Amino acid sequence: MALTLRSAADLLARHGLLREIIEGATWTMDAGDIAGADRPFAAVTYDTRQAAEGTLLFCKGRFKAAYLDGIDGRGLAAYVAETDFSAATAAPGLIVNDVRRAMSLLSAEFYGRPQDELTVIGITGTKGKTTTAYFTQAVLAAYSGGKAALFSSLDNCLDGRTWVESDLTTPESLDAFRMMREALDNGMRYLVMEVSSQAYKVERVYGLTFDAGAFLNISPDHISPIEHPTFEDYLYCKRQLTRNCRTLVLNADCDHADLIRQDASAAGVPLVTFALHGAGGNGTDDTAGNTAADITAAPDAGPEHGYLFRDHGETVGDFTLELEGSFNAANAAAAIGLARAVGVPAGSPAFTALERVRIAGRMEHYQSGDIVAYVDYAHNYVSTKTLMEFVLRKYGDRDPRIVVVTGSVGDKAVDRREGIIKGVQDHADRIILTSEDTVAEPMIDILHEMQGHITNPHVACDIELDRAKAIEAAVDDARAHAGRLTILLVIGKGEERWIKVEGKHAPYEGDDRVVTRLLGIGREPGRAA
16 A cells, blocks of 8 residues: 555554644644545655655654755655754644654555565674674575575665665665565565664664564674663664564574573563584583583584584484684574574575685685785674684694784764784784774874773884774785794774775775785685675
8 A cells, every 4th residue: 555644644543653744824633634545656755856746755863854855846745854844845734743753654654564575694793794694695595596685784685686785774764665676676585784773763664564583692892972871771682573573583502591581581582592512602501511402513523614513303404504713603593593593494495505605804714824814894892802702613723823904884883992902912022003994083093092001011012093004014024034934914994995084985995805916815705605
């Protein structure tokens, strides 16, 4: 059914969001008092520059009346806002308590509620969302003959084969429902999407119920004046996924797992747990000393990255993953839990797709002589600590020299600056601090702050603002110690081909390309298979 002023007002009223409808001197709760109330909207947007004949405009964020100058001449049909703009436009206004919630509800209706025809999977957690999303999408694509779409912080895929770089981890609600409709029109049956804490903080997924959701882990991140004021707020936002899914797949070793179990119980949401065996944990142990869970991953006796995956004791498969690290085996276990929750049989050959997944900028591994380099998106305490633990498990018996190239974003997530240093400094021989994305905050100030968090007197640290030169310095360091294994960890940017400078994208070669060029390898990372 087409979205009209009348149906929009009715929907908003049912959700307790509508305050009144204003058109000039008319203030009313009855859309029938407004001429053209049953005329379908031709388009929806939150960008006044896109407003045209028949458009419904959402006035969100720091919206100013001046943005409406001349908009009546372009045929604005109506607007949704938290304040009255009748002095700036003759179009009727749906005045609401929360414009972002209203935008999510009305956008879904405008695009015909595509979520009702898709099987939608949501994934949250501090670390591993992207990898788990790619694993899950690969399995569902294999199971459905390529009919699985993806929204991720790296790429979006709406047709099962075309990958487009994304702007946000979780799209704005209007964009998300538009993309869902496009995916559905492309014949997609499944949608896998990352769900950030900000998605719940700013209502990007308001009203959306996931057919299955995963809660991977939690640790402090995104704590800043413009994101989450406290860790409690960060965790609370992420916990909303539990109450907004039909089945929750939970890491049995997750911090605050008991609280999340209480959430699931209170909401009547069935719970499936997963765990990595043989790696310790803080969950309930079974008689073998392993974390008790429904879906398990345990290292096998075969290839280096081989893991045996089981579902309630039934073997799903013995898979050798392209993505190294036990944390990626845990991500694969979560993907198995999600796929099983939406109907993929445990014995399906679709699960072999896990073995073919590679993600550009995630655990990309290069080697030239006695230099081993990893390019990874690690960008906070838990991810850098986990990466360092992986390196020590794999190479520790060879007494490697470890050089880390890193920085941290400006203007937000200020807790990461200390966290990154804390995650690597106990085992790094040298840390080279370099540029990452920033808007207003000077990068040199950020790097000096990070340098100030180093407490290990045995770690050499220097600053090189030019990121490519910083990686070059790390390679030169490795070559200066020829004869000893050197591990280079180039983290934070992955395969991104830009660096944000003063809020604008500046072209950048990419960490992966710089590393392969300097090592003379010539191998390019691949997209997920």
